[in-house]
Amino acid sequence: MDFLQLAGKPVLVFGVANRKSVAFHTGRVLxxxxxxxxxxxxxEKRRESVQKLVGDAPVYVCDVEHQDQIDRLGDEVARDRDRLAGIVHSIAFADYSAGWLPFHETPRKAFLQAVDISCFSLTAIANRFREQLDPEQGSVVTISISTTRMAAENYGYMAPVKAALDSSICFLAKSFSEFSRVRFNAVCPGLLKTSASAGIPGYVDCYLFAEQATLRKQAVQTEEVANAAAFLISPRSSGMNAQRxxxxxxxxxxxxxxxxxxxxAEHGTR
Structure with missing residues (x-):
């Protein structure tokens, strides 16, 4: 039974790095x-490693910091597929090479690069692929975070960047509604075990705390995020637009x- 109504429909997934990636799990569910x-x-190096994970599926190279590469990708995909049913945007980057810094000391260059790669890339991709997305049932899904209102020191400037990403889905949904029914939504997970999160200073301690704060005392699994992303890509979520x-x-x-x-309390009395 084709419950998600996605059989045979092309979906472009951005952001696979390895087996732990949300993008990899989402691609597998799809x-x-x-x-x-x-x-x-x-x-190109990433393509070689990812190709081994995804078998015969097409793997393209596109560094989203460069508009010419996004444009080239659009041409390559158009050559291989007439239409896209959806796009999964699972891209985030932050340069923590300067170490932990209080937010007010955030390096301008690092912040702007993070905005470009982690946030603006969604708009750039959507704009380039607007003619290729199915105008009636097309769906774009990005991966955000569960809350951008929690001022975790070690996450630093990425929370404001993700807040901009969350806002972008609303504006993209409104903008695209002028000429199509393409939907934009975000999956917003709690703390996950991924290679990207491993680069955040002090992340393990936060992850262990978050796990105990869940109602089930078990952290969110990457597969659960992938399931939600696949649902939002599918026509089964047709009534959802501009949502987190x-x-x-x-x-x-x-x-x-x-x-x-x-x-x-017990720790504080010792």
Missing amino acids: QEAGADVLYAVRS LVIDAGMEVNYFDRQLTTAL
Whole structure:
């Protein structure tokens, strides 16, 4: 049964780095649903490694910092597929090479690069592929974070960048509505075990705390995020547009969990 109604439909997935990537898991779920999945990765070296993971699926090279590469990708995809049913944007980059810094000391260059790659790339990709997306059922999904209102010191300037990404889906949805029914939504997971997150200073401690803050005492799994992304790509989510779909296992309602507060109180009395 083709529940997601994606059988044979081409979907372009950006952002696979390795087996831990949200993009990789999303592509796998889409393939299992019968979709014709295409991949876009950052470099030729990355293409070689990703090709081994995805078998015969097409893998293109596109560094989204460069508009000419986005334009070239559009031409290449148009040559191979007449139409796209959807695009998955799972791209984020932050330069933490300067180490942990308080937010007010954020390097301008690092912040602007993060905005360009992690946020503006969605707009640039959508604009380039606007003629190739199915005008009636096309869907674009980006991967954000569960909340941009939690001022975690180690996450730093990426939260404001993701806030801009969240806002962008609203404006893209409105803009595209002038000439199509293409939808834009975001999947917003809690803390995940990915290679990208491993580069964030102090991430492991935050991850372990977040896991205990969930209602089920188990962290969000990457497969759960991928399932949500596949649903948003599919026509089954046709009534959803300009939305953030939070996948955090109930964490946002459970910060005052009795076990957490008791442990903190006991620690403070020692």
